[in-house]
Amino acid sequence: MVLINNIYPKDRQRLFTNRKKELKLIEYNVESFLKTGLRKHLVLIGLRRIGKSLIIYEFIKRNKNKINISYIDLKKTSMEPQYFATDYIKKVLQWSLKTKEEDLLILANKLNNEKIFEQVNDFLNKKTKKNYLDQINFAFSFPELLSKLLNKKIVICIDEFQDILGMNRYKGIDDIIDIFRTHLQSQSNTFYIITGSVITTMEKICLDDKSALFLHFNKIINLYNFTKEDSFALIKKIFKQEQLSIHVKDILFTLFKKTTGNPFYLTILTQKIIELNKLFDLEIDENLINKAFLIELTNKNSRLYNYFNYIFENSLEKARGKASLKSVLFELAKEQPDSLSNLSEKLNKKSGEMRTLLKRLIEVDLVIQKQNKYLFRDNLLRKWVALFYLGINIEVTSSSKFINELLSQFQEKYQRVSTELGRATEYEYKVKLEKKLNIKLNNYNKNNLEFDLVGKKNNIYYIFEIKHRNKPANYKDVKNFLEKVEKSEFKKIKLFFISKSGFTKQAEGLIEKNGIGIL
Ligand SMILES: Nc1ncnc2c1ncn2[C@@H]1O[C@H](COP(=O)(O)OP(=O)(O)OP(=O)(O)O)[C@@H](O)[C@H]1O
Ligand SMILES: [Mg+2]
Structure with a gap:
């Protein structure tokens, strides 16, 4: 079982660029730990989305066959101590045994060691009690226990380490960093690589002389944006993935300048340009980059807009x-x-x-x-x-007027494409509904009246309105539907309104009043 492919899919692996120096540094320190036992734990620090996780993934991908490496992402882990402890142990076992098995006892059983099995069983039995400190202590000591049993040194990667501070709120845990440090210090077979995106907090954890971890994570790898050359390389890879090629220096340079070489921004902007090029047949030039940039920053459906909004x-x-x-x-x-x-x-x-x-x-x-x-x-x-x-x-x-004009121009075009997409979705609904209701359904368009789907069964007309949008259908949508039906030739009817994102309260009221089915 290749666990790394689950968190780091193949298409993303192909786009990996640069970071040679950082990977070398990690590999050098891990190798010297394996050879001599010298432990210089590593910490990767960098702003959000600079590529910390990807470096760890790449390191695991390249070394998974020779080294026992576990990966724990604290962003995806609960900070309630008992859940944290369970997850921590589970992840270490899954990675070490190369399995996706979720049951901790089954995992522990696979080790064929009675003592460890008993310890895990004991841990699980006591889990309901609020002895948080014991649980955390067992979790932090687990990698070393395991490495001794397997007689193999172990590397633990903890992503978004700063989130661990969330546990300080719980009874019995005053200083989680200090608890972690106590274990780290007493171990000899376990090597840690941690990352963090809240730079100020990470620096406090690792560099502040008042912090318990001061001097333990003294190998700090700071991550920065890509250089011009690396940015060019990444852009070219993305183009190649889309079976396009780009060699115009000016365009490459503009993309680099606009994104300041941040690999995440670079990826999004390049993908947007390719999308606009393909959808609207627009030439890839500086003008298009400017448009793509503005759309990404201002359009509420765009990835960058949503990302910045979230961060802010x-x-x-x-x-x-x-x-x-x-x-x-x-x-x-x-x-x-x-x-x-x-x-x-x-x-x-x-x-x-x-x-x-x-x-x-x-x-x-x-x-x-x-x-x-x-x-x-x-x-x-x-x-x-x-x-x-x-x-x-x-x-x-x-001016903002310019931006608005530009956006509406694009939205119009998007509208066209989304109408086409709408047709395709309608078809999917048709197939599903026909099967479900055992009725033949078709789009209806007569005397300027259009219904998404209409069918006849036992002399009753089944009329469907379908809204496949990302916002709930509102009162007006339902009212329009009813008015359309009123004007139509259909008398004995059964109405249905299907909305992907549900309904507003008022819309629900109207639906109920008119006995419309909502499937
Ligand atoms: N070396 C790289 N090669 C190609 N693309 C990269 C590289 N580094 C980062 N990226 C792009 O940037 C995105 C963010 O990278 P990653 O998730 O590793 O950042 P992170 O620093 O871990 O972010 P977060 O703080 O949100 O956890 C990736 O999905 C990828 O698109
Ligand atoms: Mg990350």
């Missing part, structure tokens, strides 16, 4: 004083870098208060300080804030 709201949620923090960010979006005194003046705040606000923004990685001036950590996020909240396009000199 989520980061602010974590810090206190959301409204004031937003005002500071808006000022920086308009003009940066800016000084403390300038910002205080602009927002009419005392400098002490402004300092606190900036400190909070730094803690959630939205802002950094450089020589007494403050600026966004991520320049693209800044552009998004400027565009979305302030309607300013810092990049191209254009």
Whole structure:
């Protein structure tokens, strides 16, 4: 069983680019641990979506046959201690035994060792009790137990390590980092590679001399954006995957410049250009890149828009004083870098208060300080804030009117494509409904009246309205349907309204009143 392919599918493997230096460093340190026992635990730190997880996946893919490596993603793990402990042990066993088996006892049984089986069984029996500390202690000691049993050193990769702090809220666990450190220190067969995306927090965990892990994770690998050459290489790979080729330097360079070489942004923007090119037959030039960029940043269905919206709201949620923090960010979006005194003046705040606000923004990685001036950590996020909240396009000199026009122009075209998609979906419904109701159904279009599907059974007409949209059908949708039916030739009828995203409250009322079926 190749577990890595589940989290790192083959098509993504093919796009992997660059990171030679980082992978070499990881492999070098792991090899010297395997040979000499020297443990220099590694930590990968970098902004969200810079490619931390991908490096770990790539390392596992390349070394899975010679080294016992486990991967635990704390983003996908509950921080309730008993669940965390179970998941931690389970993941270590699944990776070590190369199986997807979910049952902890079955997993433990596969080890053919009575002692470990008993220990796991004991752990499971006590799990309902709130002895959190015991549970966590058992989980953290498990990799070493296992490695001794298998007589094979073990490498544990913990992704999004900073999330572990979520356990500090639970009874009996005062300092989870210190508990982790105690285990790490007493082990000799277990090597750790951890990653973290909240840079400020990770630095506190690993570099602050007050932190329990200070000096234990002293090999820090900082991840940065791609260089120009690596960006070009990634873009070309994405084009190749779509059976297209691109060699025009200007285009490659514009893409690199717009995304500042962030591999995630680069991937999204390149894919968008290819999509626009294929859907609308538009030539790939600078103009198209500009359009794709604006669409990605402003269109609510776009991946980048949604990503920035999530990051922005989520980061602010974590810090206190959301409204004031937003005002500071808006000022920086308009003009940066800016000084403390300038910002205080602009927002009419005392400098002490402004300092606190900036400190909070730094803690959630939205802002950094450089020589007494403050600026966004991520320049693209800044552009998004400027565009979305302030309607300013810092990049191209254009007004929000221009953007709106541009978007509506594209939306029109999208509309056409989505109508075509709608037809296809209608057909799928037709097939399913015909089978379910044992009736022949067809699209109806007569005297300017259109129904998605109509059929006749026992002298009754079955009329269907289908809305395959991402928002609930509303009162007006249902009313329109009823009015259409009213005008039609059909008298003995049974009505059905099918909506992919459900109905609004008012729509539900109307549906019920008129005895419309909703399947
Ligand atoms: N070396 C790379 N080669 C090709 N694409 C990459 C590379 N690194 C990152 N990417 C692109 O960026 C995306 C994000 O990468 P990844 O998930 O590894 O980032 P991350 O730093 O772990 O993010 P998060 O903080 O959200 O966990 C990938 O899905 C991929 O599209
Ligand atoms: Mg990640």
